[in-house]
Amino acid sequence: MDHSKLAKEILTLVGGEQNVTALVHCTTRLRFKLKNREKANKAMLKKLPNVIQVMEMAGQFQIVIGPDVNEVYREIMMATNLDDVKEEEAQDEDKESFFNRAIDVISSIFTPLLGAMAGVGILKGLLILAVDFGWIVKEEGTYQILHAAADSLFYFMPILLAITSARKFRTDPYISVVIAGALLYPDLIEIYNEGLDITFLGLPIFLTNYSTSVIPIIIAVYVMSKIQPIINKWFHSSIRTFFTPLFLIATMVPLTLLVFGPFGTIVSKWLGIGYSFLYEGSPFIAGAIVGFFWQILVIFGLHWGLVPIAVNNLSQFGLDTFAAMLTPAIFAQAGSTLGVWLKTRNKQVKAISGPATFAGVLGITEPAIYGITLRFKKPFIIGCIGGAVGGAIVGVSGAAANSVAVPGLTTLPVYFGQGFPLFIIAIIIAVCIAAIGTFLFGYRDEEEDDEIVPSSKAEHPAIEDSIIYSPLAGAVIPLEQVEDEVFSSGAIGGGVAIIPTEGKLFSPVNGVVTSIFPSNHAFGITSDAGIEILIHIGMNTVQLGGKDFDVQINKGDKITKGQLLATFDIMGIVHAGCSITTPIVITNSMEYLDVISIEAENVEVGERLITIVK
Template sequence: MAKMQAVTIATPVNGEVIPLKAVKDPVFSAGMMGLGFGVQPSDGKIVAPVSGKVTMVAETKHALGFATPDNNLEVLVHLGIDTVELKGKPFDLKVGVGDEVQTGDVIATMDLAAIKAANKQQTVILAVTNSSDKLESLDVHDGTATAGTEVATGRLNANTFNAKRKGKLPKEGKYDQLATDIIKNVGGVENISSLIHCITRLRFYLKDESKANDDVVANLKGVIDVAKAGGQYQVIIGPAVTDVYDAVIKQIGPELSNDAETAKAVAETTAAANRPTTTWGKIKWALSSLIGVITGSMIPVIGLLAASGILKGVLALLTTFKLVSTTDTTYVIINAMGDSVFYFLPIFVGFTAGKKLGADPVIMGIIGGVLTYPALVTMASGKAIGSVLGMSINATFFGLPVHMASYTYSIFPMIAGAWLASKLEPWLKRVIPTVLRMIFVPLFEVIIVSGVIILFLGPIITMISTGLANAIVWIYNLSPSISGLIIGGFYQVLVIFGLHWAVVPIVANDIASTGHSYLNAIISATMVAQGGAVMAIALKSKLANIKELAWPATISAFSGVTEPAMYGINLKYGRAFVTASIGAAVGGFLTGLMRVNMWGFTGSLIGFTSFVNPKGMDFSFWGFWIASIVTVIVSFTLTWMFGFKDEDVNAVKTAPKKRHLGETA
């Protein structure tokens, strides 16, 4: 095997050579600009670190680029940190683009005193910007060194070495001139606030867009067109955008880049580019996006939900075996520990959904607080003063009749509210003067979003869920087994959108009036099914992070709390929710067929005593176990075979997370 050729790089200035990670600039120190080193200069004479051609000179003179002729290394010399803001005043350049230099030739001087007086770092940074393509490694010799002496040794990677040996090295630096022309015609470095890119466009934030010469930029060779949107000056490049972006950043300085916003823009525009065009494809895309938002908003609190579910299961056992009475203060305290995360869920979901959808998370948390405010919760459960379209009217707002719904335990209204806030907030910031934004943006946002949820969204959800509840009762009366099949298969879908709450009063009324509920027994089977599916994933997956979430979610589901299993695993990875729902349909069918009855509220496996008839044990108890065991077997087996594989985790990680409607690549 041929020995890889070594390359050498000299220090560009007298001083103390330091590792790149010690440089006080996160872009360079993290290696984002490539391998290299820093130098704390002892004087201001700058020399060429390599022999080759000058390929780039920054307009503000703070950076120079070189390309070596024998192996096409791209070497950047950056004079100081954040010195782009000094607009070239401390620098005197001796070379220009196209000049040939030899290692040690004087190429510039820098006024160290002026840089210090401007409160900027004097560190000279050298980076091989194409090192990821060219170098296997770069060994740097720290310590005091004289300008022009070798301080770093690297090895060409196999691809570059072999290409060089065959005389087929690709041309490098081909976008430097285009970058220079773009910078000049958007108004120069001094007119650029920052730069990001997406999958096809450079996105400049300019201080004054009127200084940009649109016609010249649009007609540059390598530029497709110019667009202006969202406060950005967008230069459409096409597939080569990352190369052009790198060339521009080399000239304007990494301090004007924003990696987080670039990653966000790439994700959004990738989603836009991949959006399907067929009707069925659009429906699938919309559903997938909705599920992504729901699960993404829930993930930060899944661990709490699982822990609370387990605690609620323990409390159910304590009360079942008469160790604690529901009237004891011990019960009240433990119940508060287990129930608080569910009771105040709108606050947590508001915060996480706000972060997910681009709304202010603190404001969304406050809106969640409005919905769980004790007086409003009391109002929701208060006496009705009338009814409209089957909805009870229990409040008035400026004299208008209002149905006040209960939002504790709810998820979907807050996600819808966060989406509305993400659209409302930018508009408010545009129309409200800067000096008033701190007070009036949150004021109007809380009023408008809370009002929309309370006055419109809540009543709409209640009306739909009431209609569904009436349909469920009608189906059950028609045929217990068919209703068990339908309710079992779709009940957890209702849970996702908060439409199941109209079913809960039916169950409560059944138990209060007759002492039992056939419907609640079917609902119990859906909990068991979610637990069986997530248990299959816990056993099948070899990923530690999945197992760590799946096992607590399994225990929680079998304790009657399905949210961790559903939002944390099953719904997130799609097919597992379907296989769990099939298992629930089978369990519901058997529960209805065997006329399994239930005398308590607590369901799933933890609630087995709820299936004991107070008048004496009957077949309901054994029917519960038969239906539950079959449900676990079906949901477990289908999930193991068809519902999940570890590759699904990577697929979800790399899938686009969010996209604004109307955005193009």
């Protein structure tokens, strides 16, 4: 995968850097916050190689890429100044529902820590096994150093959350870290451990151990983000650099210890009590519900809203049963994908399902879900059922995580302890139900009768609603000769390209205009027969920003064959250094038996250009 190229293509198709308010990523997804979602070309993004799925959920424009998402994210951040985007540029933030904004805040704060969480989770699990099997002794320096490495993320959670919260709330990250550091300051911890009283200006401070806390620092940084712009107005620019931090540190640290810390601690305790009430009421039912619905939440990107429950459980109780109950659901989707891999004879499906199964076992289920199980529907439902059965068994077992970890094969040692054998059995049962159920009942290859496939493409009769007429006059070249690999590789779909001799674009079919690219150089059309057509005037013409293009129609317009859609200045495009080669691509080619282009060297407007074989 060319990460740099994919990053540039994605950035262009979401409307460019100027359309991005914020960007974060999790294990498989880029999560964009866009100013104008209409500028994002969702259809084109879905057609990009290595893009698994595109969706709009929880106030975010999410692009599912898979395990390489971190590299693509890094390339985007290196090529842009997105870290410097200002909050006031978020034009539609206030229009979002409270629920969507809450999910967005939680995911933005926790997703940057996901890689580190996975690493320390695996290390902590391996240490647990090493101690249990007598391979290492806790008193040894080797164990103590590795344990410090594995436990540091959890112990210093407030400092890490201060950084990610400051980034989300657009406030000073260094002042935020100072506030978090005060919560963990050794002298204050010693006062707490000795049970001594402490006051601030005569007001009593109720100290607690903030080393693993989550909510207090997030509240503190949020409040600071609202106060800082006000404080900045108080001081002249010549002294603002010094006095704004002074004021914020001197006020926010005491406020956090006096108000936000105790309040956050109370909320954390009640969250833990509420979870315990639901779990202890019926571990079997709780596990079944979590196991069945977890992957459904993943589809919509809503699972991040429940991450604080797992972290809070570890903070309050030292163990987390929630992560244990959802683990079989992850393995079950991998099991369903395995069932498809075992059953299919379709080379393309087998090529997708094999790697997706492996990724799912490691805890990354998006390739399995979007590439296989959700695509064929029944495997996904069977996987959810397997997850429910496994989750119910785990609930009864009492198994729990000893650390924050991304559930998967490599982090299974994190669950070592009470109920671990039954926990492993639950995962195996979930995988077996999903794999066997999918193999027997959930999937079969689409039937193809080889006898009806003729030996020559020309033998297919021309059906009127299966013909795409030329929208341009000019020279015809095969799609493979287009200088852009996105088109020449056929990744977007089959078709042909034209080098136009006249700057007029006409409708190739009767249908509807489904999309117009913001720079007016590309059009999406769906014919009355359901054929999806992309016409891309020139190469790299997006950089012209609409110059040299004059569009005659609007998105959503009903159009007829031969209707003028747009005019363009061929000489202006050429003088700007762009190619005028224009691909006409059938983006839903996979739905048809074949896409046949004419073999003529030249074509006139209205002549038959492409025949769709149904």
